[in-house]
Amino acid sequence: MRPSRLPFISATVLALFPAAVYAHERFVRHDLKFPLHEAYFGRNPGAFLGIQPDMMRIATISFLVLTAFLIIFFFRQDLDVFISHRVLAKLRGPAQRGLHHLANFLTDEPVRLPWFHAIGEWAVVLFLRSPALVLMYSATNDSLVMPSYPLEPTSAYFFKFFQVFLAILMLTQTALPLAGALVIGTWIYLWRWGWMVAADAIPVVTVAVLYITSPWQSYKIAITEMTETQLRWVRLVLGFGFFALGWLKIYNYHLTAGVADNYPSVMDDPMIGFFAMGTNPVFRRENWIIAFALAEVLSGFMLMMGIFTRVWGTLMLWVFTKLMLVDFGWDEIPHIYPIAATLAVVFSNKARSEFSIIEEIQRKAGREGRSVFRLASVLVASLAISVVAVYMLVYAFTFINRTNL
Amino acid sequence: MSTIVAALEEPPRPALVFVNGAEQRKITVERVPYSIGRNDDKDLVITDARVSRDHAVIQAEGTDYVIQDRGSKQGTYVNGAKIERQKLNSNDRIEFGVKGGPYLIFNPTSTEQLQMQKELAATSRISIFSKLSPNDVEQLAKIVTQKEYAADTAVFFQDEPSDSLYMILKGSVKVTTASEAGVEKVLDFLGAGEIFGELAMLDGHPRSATVTTCEPTEMASISRKDFKNFAAGRPEILWKLMESLCERIRKTSDSMLEMSSKEVPYRLLAALHQLTEKHGQVAADGSCLINMKVGPQELAAMVGANREVVSRLLHKYEADGLIELGKNKKLIVPHPAALTKALEYASEWS
Numbered sequence: 084m085r086p087s088r089l090p091f092i093s094a095t096v097l098a099l100f101p102a103a104v105y106a107h108e109r110f111v112r113h114d115l116k117f118p119l120h121e122a123y124f125g126r127n128p129g130a131f132l133g134i135q136p137d138m139m140r141i142a143t144i145s146f147l148v149l150t151a152f153l154i155i156f157f158f159r160q161d162l163d164v165f166i167s168h169r170v171l172a173k174l175r176g177p178a179q180r181g182l183h184h185l186a187n188f189l190t191d192e193p194v195r196l197p198w199f200h201a202i203g204e205w206a207v208v209l210f211l212r213s214p215a216l217v218l219m220y221s222a223t224n225d226s227l228v229m230p231s232y233p234l235e236p237t238s239a240y241f242f243k244f245f246q247v248f249l250a251i252l253m254l255t256q257t258a259l260p261l262a263g264a265l266v267i268g269t270w271i272y273l274w275r276w277g278w279m280v281a282a283d284a285i286p287v288v289t290v291a292v293l294y295i296t297s298p299w300q301s302y303k304i305a306i307t308e309m310t311e312t313q314l315r316w317v318r319l320v321l322g323f324g325f326f327a328l329g330w331l332k333i334y335n336y337h338l339t340a341g342v343a344d345n346y347p348s349v350m351d352d353p354m355i356g357f358f359a360m361g362t363n364p365v366f367r368r369e370n371w372i373i374a375f376a377l378a379e380v381l382s383g384f385m386l387m388m389g390i391f392t393r394v395w396g397t398l399m400l401w402v403f404t405k406l407m408l409v410d411f412g413w414d415e416i417p418h419i420y421p422i423a424a425t426l427a428v429v430f431s432n433k434a435r436s437e438f439s440i441i442e443e444i445q446r447k448a449g450r451e452g453r454s455v456f457r458l459a460s461v462l463v464a465s466l467a468i469s470v471v472a473v474y475m476l477v478y479a480f481t482f483i484n485r486t487n488l
Numbered sequence: 489m490s491t492i493v494a495a496l497e498e499p500p501r502p503a504l505v506f507v508n509g510a511e512q513r514k515i516t517v518e519r520v521p522y523s524i525g526r527n528d529d530k531d532l533v534i535t536d537a538r539v540s541r542d543h544a545v546i547q548a549e550g551t552d553y554v555i556q557d558r559g560s561k562q563g564t565y566v567n568g569a570k571i572e573r574q575k576l577n578s579n580d581r582i583e584f585g586v587k588g589g590p591y592l593i594f595n596p597t598s599t600e601q602l603q604m605q606k607e608l609a610a611t612s613r614i615s616i617f618s619k620l621s622p623n624d625v626e627q628l629a630k631i632v633t634q635k636e637y638a639a640d641t642a643v644f645f646q647d648e649p650s651d652s653l654y655m656i657l658k659g660s661v662k663v664t665t666a667s668e669a670g671v672e673k674v675l676d677f678l679g680a681g682e683i684f685g686e687l688a689m690l691d692g693h694p695r696s697a698t699v700t701t702c703e704p705t706e707m708a709s710i711s712r713k714d715f716k717n718f719a720a721g722r723p724e725i726l727w728k729l730m731e732s733l734c735e736r737i738r739k740t741s742d743s744m745l746e747m748s749s750k751e752v753p754y755r756l757l758a759a760l761h762q763l764t765e766k767h768g769q770v771a772a773d774g775s776c777l778i779n780m781k782v783g784p785q786e787l788a789a790m791v792g793a794n795r796e797v798v799s800r801l802l803h804k805y806e807a808d809g810l811i812e813l814g815k816n817k818k819l820i821v822p823h824p825a826a827l828t829k830a831l832e833y834a835s836e837w838s
Binding site: 432 | 638642694
């Protein structure tokens with residue numbers, strides 16, 4: 084990637100932060116029906132670090148889960164070898180190879196199979212062209228980007244042709260960097276209708292990252308693979324969205340609690356129950372907010388940092404597909420963007436971790452027979468990352484005054 | 489303190505196996521000198537008239553053990569030779585009196601180790617360990633791990649972290665590599681006595697290829713750490729390893745040249761010729777059996793062509809009498825000389 088593009092993309096990612104947060108609340112009723120224990124979220128002078136004990140307990144469970152995931156991730160190849168060649172040593176032939184490919188899929192290692200590569204190529208083609216489908220559909224329905232945002236009669240004529248022009252650029256792969264810039268421009272224009280409208284179009288901006296980093300002569304070449312850099316940015320944007328959404332659930336806890344009040348069944352999720360185990364039932368809704376938020380923070384953080392990217396990506400595919408086909412229906416057809424983006428990420432063999440340096444250190448130590456240092460480096464790194472990822476903002480959020488929300 | 493130092497300087501206690509007719513028992517020498525004779529006060533009492541009352545004694549000498557005859561009537565023999573005083577080595581046979589009588593085996597090697605030594609010695613003719621002395625082979629046997637693999641079992645996969653060197657004792661393996669797009673290439677077929685895994689052992693990077701057994705295969709593996717220690721005082725092994733690496737580089741260069749300059753028919757004939765040379769078993773009638781299952785799929789991956797083209801060419805070569813399909817789908821080259829000639833002609837056409 085050219086250095087000049089880095090600040091631009093970084094600025095885009097930062098601009099997405101507030102918008103990403105509310106994207107999924109657009110269709111969901113969130114009026115608060117019962118008052119919350121407001122003191123739960125603020126400073127608790129008698130408690131450790133001033134954090135409410137139940138909140139601290141959930142944060143600690145999240146911290147331990149993240150630490151465990153990180154340790155397993157850093158030792159994943161050794162674990163794979165141990166399981167494949169020791170525990171399941173009797174396997175052979177297609178069963179052994181099948182298990183090996185499955186293990187590689189789960190551990191973000193290359194899956195060297197022709198059909199896997201073919202799906203990856205197809206996913207990139209879908210990712211590149213899918214925005215054009217929705218733009219064409221929007222143009223024919225007098226809406227902008229999404230069918231649910233009707234165009235103003237004064238500018239409808241211009242925007243209909245503009246969308247068709249943009250879609251033609253995408254479908255023919257012509258001047259993709261220009262197409263990327265136009266997408267960003269359109270997204271900025273969407274702010275005219277408010278941040279919620281712009282937030283819903285974030286997946287289009289994710290595609291714009293791919294367009295901007297494509298060559299100007301894009302119409303001449305068959306783009307069927309993302310480069311490592313493109314993949315990295317797509318992963319960062321997608322993961323960041325979830326990460327931010329998780330933290331904003333704590334920041335704007337009234338909105339999150341409102342969702343639970345209107346849809347009580349969401350509080351029965353077993354995974355959220357796991358994060359909230361052992362907490363005081365008096366603060367059931369408050370605990371649910373923190374557990375729900377931190378579960379999302381963890382998944383977003385791991386996707387963003389490239390920790391078991393394929394596992395989290397597959398979960399996201401499930402969530403997005405369900406949203407599009409089951410929960411919200413035709414109005415959510417733009418979810419085809421994140422689905423295509425996630426498919427391209429999941430079926431790529433170029434997955435890398437932002438913490439690859441730690442893997443290199445532990446492998447080098449292992450090779451030199453420094454087992455204690457190897458274990459210590461992974462343990463210390465995992466603990467440090469988890470502390471920063473979980474406790475810092477949990478602690479910081481206890482100081483926030485939310486009266487303006 | 490001096491006791492501790494003395495203990496540290498003493499060689500490890502030897503083990504003896506005493507054999508007297510049907511009787512056989514293991515003895516650990518607890519202290520030296522270790523006396524042997526017919527008298528009851530001896531450490532090892534042998535109630536045989538041919539053995540003197542005070543026959544011989546085993547003593548420590550630096551890091552070694554020696555046996556000394558104590559002026560016995562019938563004499564003491566080590567490996568059939570009469571001795572007065574003799575340094576003892578592992579598996580030495582010590583006899584008292586006449587041959588065929590009771591005897592001791594000094595520090596016997598275990599059955600497994602003996603088997604391993606035998607196999608290592610057998611394979612050392614063509615492996616990197618070919619110039620090792622019997623003593624070194626014995627040392628090697630102690631640090632290698634032997635394992636048996638069923639047919640069609642991956643010894644390791646591409647990209648896996650591992651730092652062991654493997655040596656094939658029996659059987660054969662297929663070495664393949666696959667691109668990120670899943671396109672597979674057969675790099676080589678290796679047989680008994682050949683080594684693999686040396687690249688990852690040396691540079692510490694993940695495995696560059698997948699190795700799969702073609703038939704039930706026995707292998708010995710050595711970890712990087714053990715190999716490093718073992719090779720430290722034996723530079724000839726490192727030279728052999730370098731030779732092996734050079735051979736791989738030459739093979740890769742030849743393969744690249746062939747792929748870029750020769751047509752598929754030539755490449756296929758060259759692959760068949762190579763397999764015949766390396767893994768062929770010549771029968772009484774002069775025909776040669778390629779002793780491993782190599783089908784069109786493997787050959788296609790070897791020569792960088794698709795399976796259909798290779799199948800068509802194999803049928804043509806079969807019709808031309810260059811190859812035959814034998815039992816268990818193994819290929820037979822009825823006239824190896826004809827295959828060589830065909831390769832020469834194909835080379836001129838390509």
